[in-house]
Amino acid sequence: MTVALEVAGVSVTYRPGRDDAVAALRDVSLTVRRGRTLALVGESGSGKTTLARVILGLERRESGVVRVDGIDVDADPSRVPRDVRKRIQPLFQDPGASLDPMWRMRDLLIEAMDVSGSVPPSMRPARIGELLLALGLADDLLDRRVHELSGGQKQRFALARALATGADMLVLDEPLTALDPPAQRAAMDLFATLKRDRGVTTLLVSHDLDLVRTAADDVVVLYRGRVVESGPTTDVLGTPRHPYTRLLLASVMPPNPAEARRRLAALPEDDAVADPVPSGCAFAPRCPLVVDACRVATPDPKPIRDGAEHAAACPVSV
Amino acid sequence: MSRSDGPVAILFKDTSARIAAGILLILTLVAMGADVLPLADPGAVDTSRRFAAPGLAPATMTLSAEDAARLAAAPGLAPAMRRALFGDTVIAPLFGTDELGRCLLSRTVRGFRLSLAAAAVAAIVTLLIGTTVGAFSGWKAGRTDALVMRFVDLADSVPVVFIVIFAVAFLRASGITDPSAKVVVFFATLGMVSWITMARLVRASALALRTGAFIDASRALGMSEPRIVFRHLLPNLVPVMIVALSLTVPRILLFESFLSFLGMGVEAPDLSLGTLARSGFAAFNPVDPRVHLLLVPGIALAVLLLALNVLGDAVRDAADPRLPRP
Numbered sequence: 313m314t315v316a317l318e319v320a321g322v323s324v325t326y327r328p329g330r331d332d333a334v335a336a337l338r339d340v341s342l343t344v345r346r347g348r349t350l351a352l353v354g355e356s357g358s359g360k361t362t363l364a365r366v367i368l369g370l371e372r373r374e375s376g377v378v379r380v381d382g383i384d385v386d387a388d389p390s391r392v393p394r395d396v397r398k399r400i401q402p403l404f405q406d407p408g409a410s411l412d413p414m415w416r417m418r419d420l421l422i423e424a425m426d427v428s429g430s431v432p433p434s435m436r437p438a439r440i441g442e443l444l445l446a447l448g449l450a451d452d453l454l455d456r457r458v459h460e461l462s463g464g465q466k467q468r469f470a471l472a473r474a475l476a477t478g479a480d481m482l483v484l485d486e487p488l489t490a491l492d493p494p495a496q497r498a499a500m501d502l503f504a505t506l507k508r509d510r511g512v513t514t515l516l517v518s519h520d521l522d523l524v525r526t527a528a529d530d531v532v533v534l535y536r537g538r539v540v541e542s543g544p545t546t547d548v549l550g551t552p553r554h555p556y557t558r559l560l561l562a563s564v565m566p567p568n569p570a571e572a573r574r575r576l577a578a579l580p581e582d583d584a585v586a587d588p589v590p591s592g593c594a595f596a597p598r599c600p601l602v603v604d605a606c607r608v609a610t611p612d613p614k615p616i617r618d619g620a621e622h623a624a625a626c627p628v629s630v
Numbered sequence: 631m632s633r634s635d636g637p638v639a640i641l642f643k644d645t646s647a648r649i650a651a652g653i654l655l656i657l658t659l660v661a662m663g664a665d666v667l668p669l670a671d672p673g674a675v676d677t678s679r680r681f682a683a684p685g686l687a688p689a690t691m692t693l694s695a696e697d698a699a700r701l702a703a704a705p706g707l708a709p710a711m712r713r714a715l716f717g718d719t720v721i722a723p724l725f726g727t728d729e730l731g732r733c734l735l736s737r738t739v740r741g742f743r744l745s746l747a748a749a750a751v752a753a754i755v756t757l758l759i760g761t762t763v764g765a766f767s768g769w770k771a772g773r774t775d776a777l778v779m780r781f782v783d784l785a786d787s788v789p790v791v792f793i794v795i796f797a798v799a800f801l802r803a804s805g806i807t808d809p810s811a812k813v814v815v816f817f818a819t820l821g822m823v824s825w826i827t828m829a830r831l832v833r834a835s836a837l838a839l840r841t842g843a844f845i846d847a848s849r850a851l852g853m854s855e856p857r858i859v860f861r862h863l864l865p866n867l868v869p870v871m872i873v874a875l876s877l878t879v880p881r882i883l884l885f886e887s888f889l890s891f892l893g894m895g896v897e898a899p900d901l902s903l904g905t906l907a908r909s910g911f912a913a914f915n916p917v918d919p920r921v922h923l924l925l926v927p928g929i930a931l932a933v934l935l936l937a938l939n940v941l942g943d944a945v946r947d948a949a950d951p952r953l954p955r956p
Contacts, residue, residue, distance in 0.1 A: 368850050389849065397852030409843035411753075413952050414865040427851050470847075477851060570921045 315382075316481055316513040317344040317367065317400070322376030324362055324537075336362045337537045340376070342482075344530075349514040351528035351545070352523065353560070357443075359537040360517045364483050368402050369420050380481065382413065398428035399480040401474035407467040411458040417469050418454040421476050430478035442447060443472045446509075447502065455562030464495035468502070481513045481620075488523055503527060521564055525549055530621075533557050536594040539613055553616055553624040556595045593625075601628045640948040647944030652935040657934065660829075661743040668716035670723065670737040671697060673899060676731035681913070684726040684922050694719045697947055729913050734906075741901040742930055744813070745883055748820055748902070749938075752882035753875060755821035760828025760878075761871055767829070769863060779833065786826045794819050794894050813929035816886075816895050824882050828874040835870040839863060869950040874913040876942025880935045887931060892899025903927045 324337040327359035337359045344350040352360045367378055369385050369392035378385040380396045404410040411420060419438050425431040431439045444451060447468045458466060467490070474482060484503070488496045500523070506512040516528055524531060524545065531548040533556065535540040541554040552558045592607040593599070599606065605627060612628050613623040624630050641647055660667065668690075674697060693701065698718050701709055703808035723733040767778035797815045808813075839845065840863070848858045890904025891911070898905065910923030947953055 318933075351721075370846055370849055390855075391851070395851045397850065402847065402850050404843045404847065406843055410847040412844045412862050412866070412870075414862075424851055429854050455949050473847075473851075 314346045315343050316346040316380070317515065318377070319343070319352075319363070319367065320377045322363070322366060322378065323374045324359075324371065325374055326362070333559055335439070335537050337373070340534070340537070340539055341470040342532050342539065342542065344513055344515060346509040346513055348529045349503075349516055349527055350532060351516040351518060351524040351531045352464070352532050352534060353519060354534035355560070357517060357536070358569060360519075360534055361539075362483060363534070364485055364515065364517050365404070366370055368394065368400065368483055370402075372542060394428070398430055398477045400411050400483065401477055401479040402483045402485065403467070403470055403474060403487055405486040406489070407465070407470035408458055408461075410470050411466065411473075413458050416455055416457055417461075420469070420473055421454075424473045424476040430475035430476065439476070447473075448498075453565055457469040462495075463491050464498060465496075467491065471506075475510075477600075478622075480511065481515075482518065483515045485517045486520070487516070487518070488520060500527065521549065521561065533560065538594060538610075539625065540595065541622075541624040541626075542613060543616075543620070547620075548623040551622075553622070553629050554626045555599050555601050555629065557624075559598075601626075603628055637948040637951075644944045644948075646940050647948075650940035650944070651931065653937040655940060657742065657937075658746060660739060661746050663708075664739050664743055665706075666711045666715065667739075668712060668720050669739060670720050670733035670736045672732060672740045673701070673754060674732060674804075679723070679727050679728055679731040679922050681918070681923075682723060682727040682731070684724060684926075686724060688722050689724070690719050691722045692888070693720050725808060725819065725926045728909060728923055730900060737901055737906060738903070738926055738930055739929060741903045742934075744896060744900060744902040745886060745904070745931070745934070748817060748886040749879050749883050751817045752820055752824040753879050756825045756828045756875060756878050758872070759821075760825035760874065761832050761867070763825070764829040764832030765836050765859070765864065765867060767835040769840055769859060771837060771840060775833070775837070779830075782826060782829050785822070788822070790819060790823050791889070791894070803924070809919060812897060813900060816889075817834055820882055820886060823885075824878050825880075827878050828871065829915045831870050831874045832867055835867055839866055869946050870940060872946040872949055876939060876946065879942075880938050883931070883935060885940075903931045907931075 314371075319342045322337055323335070324338045326334045328334065329429050340359070340363060342350065342352075342415075346493065352363060354360050361582055362371060365614050366373045367380075367385070369389050369529070372389060373387050373404065373572075383396050383399075385396050386392050402410075415423075422436055422600045425436055425439065430608065440454070441451070446453075449465065449472065453461065453465060458469075461469065461550070466569070467487070471482075487503070488499060491499055500580050504527070507514065514527075518524055528545045531545050533548065533554065535556045541548055541557045548557065549561065552561055553592065592609060593602075593611055596606040611625045611627050613625040615621070615623045616630050642651075694756065697720075699708055703716075721733075721735065725734040725738060728734055728737070763778060763782065767775045767782075770778075775874045794816065795821060798812070799813060801812055844862060845858060853862075853935055886902060887893055887904035887907065890902045893908065896902040896905050904927075906927035907924060909928060910920075910925075913920050913923050
């Protein structure tokens with residue numbers, strides 16, 4: 313199977329003040345194979361969105377390599393080749409905000425084709441018709457602006473624009489949070505259809521573990537900017553090896569209230585102070601299995617068995 | 631109303647906007663065509679009718695032989711058109727006359743013309759400088775923004791009234807008596823202050839928009855920076871530009887009248903609504919108030935300001951597609 317997206321050793325540090333430095337991503341590596349869906353999970357501040365923005369060429373990275381279809385994505389966002397742009401497209405968390413409120417949908421779609429050079433002018437009306445059909449959008453919506461659309465329609469137009477560039481790779485950032493439950497259902501079906509019929513490769517950024525379980529083939533768990541566990545979804549979510557992944561799974565509310573209360577009481581508090589660059593494992597202050605070695609050396613992800621795809625960055629549990 | 635209505639169609643569905651636009655259009659046409667209309671010479675003195683009260687009869691008169699000769703000798707297209715259209719007929723002083731018996735209607739029209747010109751200069755300077763400075767500063771953000779905005783603060787802290795006094799005094803001292811030179815200096819000073827509100831409002835809006843998801847989406851599509859700025863940033867700044875204009879233009883009109891009223895702006899023989907109010911104030915006395923000399927320029931200014939405000943509001947609403955339509 314060919315690799316569609318490759319990320320190797322990416323680090324990003326934010327410098328909000330002269331002496332502040334917050335490591336948003338540290339030495340992150342992952343690969344997404346063609347036609348597959350990889351989910352990036354982790355809590356708020358884990359660096360999921362930063363990584364997505366680096367891959368899209370919206371954020372400058374300090375080090376590391378990003379390759380889309382084997383083409384290097386320049387670290388400087390203003391120098392990312394157009395060839396990359398038209399292969400990988402985002403679907404932002406709030407799709408309504410990603411559509412210019414002054415523009416009609418038709419013009420936004422035409423602009424995407426124009427900028428990416430994906431469809432010659434004479435073919436554009438036909439291509440627009442085809443996209444609307446595939447995404448279940450009515451023709452008369454084309455003359456509307458974004459405030460005249462429902463949440464689900466906004467998301468479908470944002471998707472239509474992404475696909476209008478000819479992209480076959482999507483970065484979905486929390487794609488369900490802006491939608492109501494029926495629209496969520498429809499959106500999940502749509503993503504599944506895009507994957508099946510068009511072979512779309514997807515990087516899914518989400519903390520919704522139910523969505524990840526349903527939609528993703530592989531999972532990468534991020535904690536404070538580091539990959540702590542990765543592998544096929546069934547392995548990582550079924551038999552988690554890293555203590556943080558276990559905590560993450562345990563935080564999902566079970567339907568039974570008594571069980572929910574018991575689990576909540578058992579969760580360790582996140583009282584680790586924001587340490588710019590802590591030595592050792594970032595999870596050590598919260599970890600129930602912590603040993604002295606964890607505070608000294610930063611563990612690297614290791615396969616849980618020789619040759620296994622499932623890997624975890626924990627010397628105690630692997 | 632259909633969803634595809636453009637901003638102009640939306641604007642003119644609004645009755646008050648239509649009325650305001652109509653008033654402004656008529657006033658502007660009258661001001662611009664003042665030389666064609668059969669108005670009395672604003673400087674023609676007639677001591678036989680000092681402080682005449684406003685009245686509708688007679689509505690028209692015939693030019694005096696002296697004035698008719700002056701009109702016949704006047705060069706240029708506008709007097710020729712006037713001769714062809716109206717001959718020797720002239721509109722009577724319907725708004726009354728001043729202390730020298732000059733026609734207040736004719737004087738108000740000329741004063742109006744200069745006030746409108748001041749407003750137009752302010753609008754153009756505001757749009758050119760204010761939008762450019764504001765959009766540039768907000769779009770660049772960071773250090774550039776901090777630097778540019780300190781410069782704007784500096785420009786805002788200049789005491790304009792003193793600058794005007796200095797400029798006027800300087801012109802007097804240097805022996806320049808050409809009235810148009812004074813008007814140019816006066817307008818330039820007005821322009822200096824007029825763009826600041828625009829720059830601040832546009833900058834704040836651009837700063838908020840630049841990190842918005844639709845700008846990110848444009849970048850992710852691979853658009854060039856000029857394309858993003860001109861096709862996505864600037865159109866989204868239009869509503870705030872209109873707000874700033876509708877704040878600035880009336881303020882400049884009032885400021886112009888205020889300075890002229892104080893005798894620091896427009897000077898005779900040039901006329902503005904401010905100088906007219908000034909002479910009305912001078913003619914005022916408790917025994918014989920002669921209020922028309924104050925009321926006529928005052929009402930003219932009020933009508934102009936009200937029409938500008940109503941139209942500004944409606945244009946802003948029409949330019950923002952996000953607002954719900956009645």
